[in-house]
Amino acid sequence: MDKKRLRKARLQKLTIKTTSGYITVPAYYGQDRKTGQWVMPMRERLGMHEHQAMSHGLESQLCYLAANAKSYEKAAEMAGRQGIDTDNNQIQRVVQRVGERAQAQAAKRVEAAFGLKTNKDIRRQAALELKDTEPFVMVVMTDGTMLRSRGKDWGLAPASAPGERVAWHELKAGLVLRLSVERTGPGRELARHYVATDGDSAELGRLLYAEALRGGLEQADWVYFIADGAAWIWNVAEEHFPGSVQALDFYHASEHLWALARVLHDDNEEEARRWVEPVLSSLKHSGGQALLTLLDDLGKTATDGKWGGGKREALAREAAYFAKHASRLDYHEAREKGVPLGSGSMESACKQLQGRFKCAGQFWSISGEQNLMALELAWRNGDWYKLWANCA
DSSP: OHHHHEEEEEEEEEEEEETTEEEEEEEEEEEETTTOOEEOHHHHHTTOOTTOOBOHHHHHHHHHHHHHSSSHHHHHHHHHHTTOOOOHHHHHHHHHHHHHHHHHHHHHHHHHHTSHHHHHHHHHHHHHHTTTSOOEEEEEEEEEEEEEEEOTTTTOSSTTSOOOOEEEEEEEEEEEEEEESSOOSGGGEEEEEEEEESSOHHHHHHHHHHHHHHTTGGGOSOEEEEEOSOHHHHHHHHHHSTTOEEEEOHHHHHHHHHHHHHHHTTTOHHHHHHHHHHHHHHHHHHOSHHHHHHHHHHHHHTTSGGGTTTHHHHHHHHHHHHHHTGGGOOHHHHHHHTOOSSOHHHHHHHHHHHHTTOOTTOOBOHHHHHHHHHHHHHHHTTOTGGGGTTOO
């Protein structure tokens, strides 16, 4: 079959590096009668590009080790213990190549989520996959963390020369959870998907929406969006999750109240605790209206000498903060519905995502970080093996 397809066909040896060592098979090479291109049909059937010398299985194994080891050197050591002949430079090259493919596939999914026809296709596929799933609520969370990369003067010598050798940038991340509305406890979480970008808030919003859409956004009983108080986060919620129930992270709200308590009680920790604990309990069990009333009443009495030392300013600042988030303080209802009061899962996810990129002595190029992060997200979101499907 291969020989008939080709002009000037000649039999060659195709050598492929695999997890079991090198394998050599005979394969025809020649000029395609239809396209005129010089091809090796055997490569196409194996899903390998023209110059690929490594099997998909080996690429997958090396990428997995790179994402889970603390360094490329450690990944090479682990590969050697599995009988794979490689080194850190080869693993890094594979990660860059496959990571670029992972980024391209993720970008394609986002583009499809915002296309008129492709959006309908995604919703239809999600409905098909989830038709027998128990009723669920979709929970969306966001947060950010700082990552270290090479600065514009990376490698500048001598060491004493002034320069920007290290740079920091924010990684914005998000979680999309499906929680059963019928169950409680650890088994309640039905699915979890991650997104991350070092782009802006608009890019994070697009990623969150695309992941939520294929994860069952249209099939959810309702959508719950919880995060800290950053304005850009609520812009994302309004744009991509209109009608969602929004909530201010309870523990973030607690930090604001503790800070106020310490100011009002002159940093006397015991007095601050006695004031803030009942306030927090009321907020958690009854919602935000009592808190807003309390802060308003305090503001009306903040006129005499005891309100010096910046107390009036602190009170006004926190009162304005909680007034701005008044509609996001209904923790009583959240408790009744069993959704989280805080975004602890998101903070944990950030720590997990950043862990590989903050190892001692490591300073990443932006492209190197992005490619490895794309592989990390592909693994966590169940897209890993799609990276080698029809990739020739």
